[in-house]
Amino acid sequence: MAQTLSEQILSRAAGRPVRAGEVVTVDVDLVMMHDSLSPSIIRVLHEELGAERVWDPERVAVVIDHVAPAASVQTAEKQADLRRWARAQGIAHLFDVGRGISHPVLVEEGLARPGMIILGSDSHSTAYGCVGAFGTGMGTTDIALALATGRTWLRVPETVLVRARGRFRPGVGPKDLALRAARALRADGATYAAVEWHGVEFLSVMERMTLATLSIEVGAKAGIVPPGVDRGQGTGDRDGLALPLASVPGWLTLQEAAEYSQVVEIDLDALEPQVSAPHTVDNVTDLSALGRVAVDVVYLGTCTNGHYEDMAAAARLLRGRRLAPGVRMLVVPASARALQRAAEDGTLATLLAAGATVGTPGCGACIGRHMGVLAPGEVCLFTGNRNFRGRMGSPQASIYLASPEVAAATAITGYITHPQELLASAEA
Amino acid sequence: MHILTEAPMARVWMFGQDINTDQIVPGRYAPYMLKHEDDLRNYPFIEHRPDFAAQVRPGDVIVAGNNFGCGSSREYAPLALRMVGVGAIVAPLFARIFFRNALNLGIPCFTADLTGQLRDGQQVELDLEQGILHTDDGRTIQLPPPPAFLREVWAAGGIVPFYRAYGRFPGEHA
Ligand code: SF4
Numbered sequence: 001m002a003q004t005l006s007e008q009i010l011s012r013a014a015g016r017p018v019r020a021g022e023v024v025t026v027d028v029d030l031v032m033m034h035d036s037l038s039p040s041i042i043r044v045l046h047e048e049l050g051a052e053r054v055w056d057p058e059r060v061a062v063v064i065d066h067v068a069p070a071a072s073v074q075t076a077e078k079q080a081d082l083r084r085w086a087r088a089q090g091i092a093h094l095f096d097v098g099r100g101i102s103h104p105v106l107v108e109e110g111l112a113r114p115g116m117i118i119l120g121s122d123s124h125s126t127a128y129g130c131v132g133a134f135g136t137g138m139g140t141t142d143i144a145l146a147l148a149t150g151r152t153w154l155r156v157p158e159t160v161l162v163r164a165r166g167r168f169r170p171g172v173g174p175k176d177l178a179l180r181a182a183r184a185l186r187a188d189g190a191t192y193a194a195v196e197w198h199g200v201e202f203l204s205v206m207e208r209m210t211l212a213t214l215s216i217e218v219g220a221k222a223g224i225v226p227p228g229v230d231r232g233q234g235t236g237d238r239d240g241l242a243l244p245l246a247s248v249p250g251w252l253t254l255q256e257a258a259e260y261s262q263v264v265e266i267d268l269d270a271l272e273p274q275v276s277a278p279h280t281v282d283n284v285t286d287l288s289a290l291g292r293v294a295v296d297v298v299y300l301g302t303c304t305n306g307h308y309e310d311m312a313a314a315a316r317l318l319r320g321r322r323l324a325p326g327v328r329m330l331v332v333p334a335s336a337r338a339l340q341r342a343a344e345d346g347t348l349a350t351l352l353a354a355g356a357t358v359g360t361p362g363c364g365a366c367i368g369r370h371m372g373v374l375a376p377g378e379v380c381l382f383t384g385n386r387n388f389r390g391r392m393g394s395p396q397a398s399i400y401l402a403s404p405e406v407a408a409a410t411a412i413t414g415y416i417t418h419p420q421e422l423l424a425s426a427e428a
Numbered sequence: 429m430h431i432l433t434e435a436p437m438a439r440v441w442m443f444g445q446d447i448n449t450d451q452i453v454p455g456r457y458a459p460y461m462l463k464h465e466d467d468l469r470n471y472p473f474i475e476h477r478p479d480f481a482a483q484v485r486p487g488d489v490i491v492a493g494n495n496f497g498c499g500s501s502r503e504y505a506p507l508a509l510r511m512v513g514v515g516a517i518v519a520p521l522f523a524r525i526f527f528r529n530a531l532n533l534g535i536p537c538f539t540a541d542l543t544g545q546l547r548d549g550q551q552v553e554l555d556l557e558q559g560i561l562h563t564d565d566g567r568t569i570q571l572p573p574p575p576a577f578l579r580e581v582w583a584a585g586g587i588v589p590f591y592r593a594y595g596r597f598p599g600e601h602a
Contacts, residue, residue: 023577023599036460040503048588067460078460123501123525139503139529141587153597187446188495192524219498221524280446367455367500388450388499395454395475 002257004159005224006194009134012251013117020158020259029133030059030111031146032102032120035075036066036367037139038082041121044144054089055150061093061111062086063102068362070097071370100335100361103127103213103303107205108337114227114248119146124303124385126220129212130205132227132252134194137216157194157221158261160185162211164199166269171419173313174200174207175305175383175403177266178214179274183284184264191219193261198254199268200225206307206334213304214385217281226254273418276401279389287406287418295400297380298323298411299392301332301359302366305383305404308338308347314408315347317422318354324414329356329407330372332364356411368392374399381410437564438487438515441480442548445493449526451476452497452505459504468504469511486513489554489561491542493519497526506530515554518542518561518571531578534586538571545569 003011004020011017013026031054033041045051054060062082070076079097086094095105103124106112114132118125121143128135138152146152162181177200182189195215200208208225215223228248273287300306300314311331323329331351333339339361342348348358365372366384373393374380380392380399387399402410405419412422454475459465473480490496490509496519497505506529509517517530520541530537536556546552551564559571574582577599584590587598596602 025597025600036455036458037502040459040465044588049591072461074463075460121501123499125501137501137525139501139525139532140507141503141532142528145587145591151597153599187498188521188523191495191521219495219523280448369456369461373456386448386450386499388448390454390456390475391450393456 002255002259004194004258004260005132005196005226005252006134006157006159006222007258008252009115009117010154010156012115018156020156022156023153024156025151025153026117027151028119028146029116030061030118031143032061032063032106032118032122032125033143034066034102034121035064035068035079035082037121037143038062039078040140041144041147042085044141045147049144049148051148054091054147057090058092059150060091060147061095061102061106062091063095063099063105064097065101065362066367067369068097069360098336098360098362100333100337101303101306101363103209104206104307104335104338107131107209108335115252119143119152123216124213126215126223127209127213127303129215129222129224130208132224132248134222134224135212136221155192157192159194159196159258160190160220160262160264161196161198161260162264162266164197164266164268166267167202168268168271171405171423172271172273173403173405174203174210176271176274177268178211179276179284179401180266180271181264182214182218182276182282183274185218187218187280187282189218190215193220194222194224195220197223197225204309206309209307210304217385227252273403273406275406275416276387278387278398278400281386281401287402287416290416293400293416294379294414295327295381295410295416296378297372297374298327298329298407299332299365299372299380299382299384300330300404300407301334301364302384303334304385306332306334306338308341310383310404311338311342311351312347313404315350317405317408317419318356318412319350321354321412323355323411327411327414329411330359330365331356332359332371333361336361354411365392381407381416383407436487437551437553438489439485440546440548440550440552441484441488441490442543442546443490443492443496446495446498447492448499449497449502449505450499453502453508455500455502458502468508472508472512481512484512484514487515487554488513489515489552490517491546492517493543494521496522497530498523501525503529503533506533506535510535516556531581532587536582537574540571542569
C-alpha cells in the first residue's frame, strides 16, 4: 500500500505498517528543549515523573535561544540552572547563547536527519521537515515524558498536499508560497494533519525550513519537504548542507499513490508577493491589493526567514541604498553559521551600510521579550511566522508578515513595497 | 472519573475563534520571565480580556469558537487556566498542541460548537461524569466525550498520573 511520508516514518518507528488515523507509540530519535520551557520540563521530569536521568543524553539537544543573551536576572538565573543541569545529565548537545535558533542549528549540526522522529518543546519543530524528518512540537509534560522514556504517542496524521508548479518570479520566494498556502488552508486547515510540500526540490534546506516552519500556522503536526529528490538541478545542498540530504534512507520515498486528504495547487509562475496582515497569519492578501502601509520597523529574522539566504536576498536590494528616514531595520540571524557566512561574503557589510542593525543570533523579538519589542501604535514588517496581537510586544502594535525581499524593499521606501519596484534598478 | 468534581453553578466565558496562545498568556508573562511560577495565575487572558483573571471562579466554563489554542507549544497557557480552576473548555476544534497540553494537565476539553447556544455570563451546571451541561434557562446540552483512547488519561486526571499508574502511553496495549 502506498504511503505518505508521515506514514512511512511512523510505520518504521512503530515496527508495522500504519495508516492515517491509527494511534502509535514510538521511540523518538531526538528531543529538543529550549531555555523558555526547560525549567518546567526539568521540574516535571524530576518532581512529577520521578525520573532521575534523561533516557539517552546523546539524543537530547538543549538550546538557549528564546532569551539569548539573558534579558534579566530571572532569565540569567534560569539559564545558569539549565547549563548546570545539562552538564550533570551529560547532555551531548548544548547550544548556548549566540549559536542560534534551535531549528536551523540542529539541521546545521547534522542532528536532524531524514526519516527521524524529532520532538521539540517548540511549536515550530515542524521545521525539521526541511530535511525530511517528522518534527513536531509538544508542551512541557509531553517533552518531559519523552525525556524520561524515549517514547511518545502519536496519532498517524492525514496529509494535506501542497503542490507547487513552475518557478518563482523575481522578488517572490518560499515565504510567499507558504503564506499563499495559509491563505488557502486557513489557520485550522491542516489541524491534526501533516503537510507535504511538493514541487520545491529546487529550494535549499533553509528555504525549505521556511515552508516547514509555517506548516504549524495552518495547524499541522508536521510539515515535510521530500528529501533527496531531484539531485540534478535539485540544490538542497546549495548552502553546504549536503550531509542531511545525502543520508536519505532507502525506505523513505515519494509514493505516487499515497492518499492525501486535501490537495492545494499553487502556480509559482503566477504567484505575487503575499502579505499577512494583522492579527492572524491566514489574513493574507496579494501585496498589490494591500494599499499603502507605512512602517516603523522592519525586522528580518526568525527560524522562518532569518537564514543566510534571507539576509543575502535583502542585501541584494539594499546594496548601495539607505533605509528610509525614520525606519529602523533589525536583522537577527537565525544562526551563528548564517551570520558568519553573511560576514564572510559581504552580505553583512551591505546590510550595515544601508543602516540596519544586527542582533545576537536567536529568537530576538519574535516572542516579544527583548531585543526590539514594539511600542503601542508601531507597525512592523516582520519576516517571522506569527502576527498575533501582542506577539512582539505591545498589543496595540501591528505586525505584517512578508518575505525578506519585501522587508528590504519596505525598509528602503518606508511603506510595504513590492520588491519588483526596486529590483529592476538593483540589477541595472 | 472520580477526580473530576461536579461544580455548582458556573459562569460561561465566551470567546471568539482562533484564540491563540499569545492571547491566553502572552510570551512576556511566561514563568521563565517571572519571579515565581505561581504568579502565572494572574495572567490568563491578561491583555485579550483583563476581566477574566480578576473574576474567573473555579469551575467556570470557557466556550469558544473554532481553533482554540492555536499557536505556540507553551503549556503555561493551559496551566494558567488550570491554576484559576477552569472547569472545562468547549470549542468546535482545538489546536493540536493545546489539546494535548490541556489533556496532559487534566483539563476537560469538549469538542462541540456551543457558540450559538450560550451567552457570555450565563450560569450553567456541568456534570463532568455524564458530560452534560445544564443551563440556567432550563436546557440540557449533551457534550460529546473525548476519543476513547484518551478517556483513560482524562479519567486519571492527566498524563503524569496516568503514566505513573499504568506505565504505558494512551492507546498502547497494556
Ligand atoms: S524564532 Fe520565533 S518562531 Fe522560531 S523558535 Fe524562536 S520564538 Fe519560535
